[in-house]
Amino acid sequence: MGYEFTTEDVRYLSDAAAELSEVDRLELSPSTHLADIGRVRARFGDRSGALVETVLLRRRADGKLAGRHWLLTDDALQQATPTVVARHRATRLVDRDVHDVTCSVGADLSALVGVARVVLGSDLDPVRTAMAARNVPGATVIRADALMPCSRGTVVLADPARRSGGKRRHDPAALMPPLPNLLDVYAGRDIAVKCAPGLDYDKLAWDGEVEIVSLSGGVREACLWSRGLAGSGVRRRATVLDADGGGWEITDAEPDDIPEREPGEWIVDPDGAVVRAGLVRHYAARHGLWQLDPRIAYLTGDTVPDGVRGFRILVQLKYSEKALKQELARLDCGVAEILVRGVDVDPAVLRPRLKLRGNRSLSVVLTRVGRTPTAFVCEPGARA
CATH class of the missing domain: 1.10.10 (Arc Repressor Mutant, subunit A)
Incomplete structure (x- = not known):
């Protein structure tokens, strides 16, 4: 504490x-x-x-929030939106009047100032509202309960607390304020709600857009966009951001037709935002790839998308610990990166049992093709 x-x-x-x-x-x-x-x-x-x-x-x-001027609490820092992500979200609210009803210490407010037309923040915690007013002088900050609307004609931005005393809450109804209550109170309003990326959005019967955002390779958050703020024809979006704010997006409005073929020259592990958003096939179609197995998120192809790490396949074999150990010994492997998806194998347990003694660094992709557990031994970190 x-x-x-x-x-x-x-x-x-x-x-x-x-x-x-x-x-x-x-x-x-x-x-x-x-x-x-x-x-x-x-x-x-x-x-x-x-x-x-x-x-x-x-x-x-440092590295999460821009500047060294912040007044913070421990819980507020843990949940604060990284500045890069907050600025990305603000680009979808240009020239709107925005009310952040759970503004905390103002991480999202700071990104909205100069972008939105009017920036209003409120929070029930008097310490956090005082900090937000100090941190973001360009916003109007008041103390108010998020479940008691106090503005009209604004886009509502909300970030229900997922932590208390350093512990995470995973049940939407246990958030502060509870997510179902929040959505009921602002029904019919334009609203964007920041949520945990692992939330089961289908259970919410959300009829707008769900955006999954990753930053520097790690999935950071999801945002529920109401229909008035959603992209045309978009229900799912993956946004992949770099530390400098650059990046790219893909949505379910794009084609998802991909061929069924044998593995190509490369294996590609899509960004976690693509996987969480359920857009693996759409990403594959965009880049001329296909799946190793329809139910597994690993992709394969004869090229690798620009800026993406690929694994060049050297050997494919039916997986058993003994067969993999023999193959790695034959290839003079002394260090193995092990990636697993779709099979019950713990890399930390498997690695010492392989007893690698060679001079070569390789990557091993363990997965399932159909019903067959399969190992792909690859050159690591290669690019097309």
């Missing part, structure tokens, strides 16, 4: 740039922590906890 900030802490920290800078010059590592805390207490007394916690949270926020 992190430091419990108060509104008085926020008032103090808002004018404590010099004090924060002084604390930030300390190492504050595990080996120096006690000595550093002693120095801060001697210098700043009962303000030391707020100062140290803010410095540590800002360090953790």
Whole structure:
């Protein structure tokens, strides 16, 4: 559990740039922590906890939130939308009046300022609203319950809390506010709701668009877009972002016709956003690929899409631990990257049992083709 900030802490920290800078010059590592805390207490007394916690949270926020000006709480930082993702979402709300009804400390508000016409934020937590007002001076921030609408004619942006005391909540009804209640309250309004990417959206009977977003190769979130904000004819979208904000998208409005063929020269593992969004076939059709098996997300083809890692197939064999061990020994493999999908194999358990002693680094893709567990031994990290 992190430091419990108060509104008085926020008032103090808002004018404590010099004090924060002084604390930030300390190492504050595990080996120096006690000595550093002693120095801060001697210098700043009962303000030391707020100062140290803010410095540590800002360090953790580097690479996630743009700038070093943020006032944060531990839970708020854990759930805060990365700036790159927030800016992407804001591009779909240009020149709209937007009300973030769960604004927390303002990560999404910050991306909306200068893009949306009017930016309003609200939250039930008085500490977070005070932080948001300090963090995003270009937005209007008030204290309000997300389940009691207090604006009209705005696009509603919501991010129900999925964490409490550092623990994740997975049940939509256990979010804060509960997702079903939130959707009922704003029925008929243009709304965008940030959710966990693993949520079962089909159970929500959502009639708009579900966008799955990955950042730097990791799936970060999903966003439910109401029909008025959804792309034309789009129910599912995968958005793949780079750390610099570049990227690409694919939707279920694109064709998904792909051939059924034997494995090609390469295996391609699509980005996790594509897999979570159920757009593997659409991605394959766009790039002239096909599936190793209709129920498995690994793709294959004779080329690799630009910027995507591919695995050049050297050997295909029916998988057994003994057969794979023999093949890797024959190929002089000493280091093996093991990727698994569709078969019950734990790479961490399998790797030491292979007893690799060669000089070559290879990749092993373990999967199922039809009912047959299959191993593909590949050159790792190769590109067409």
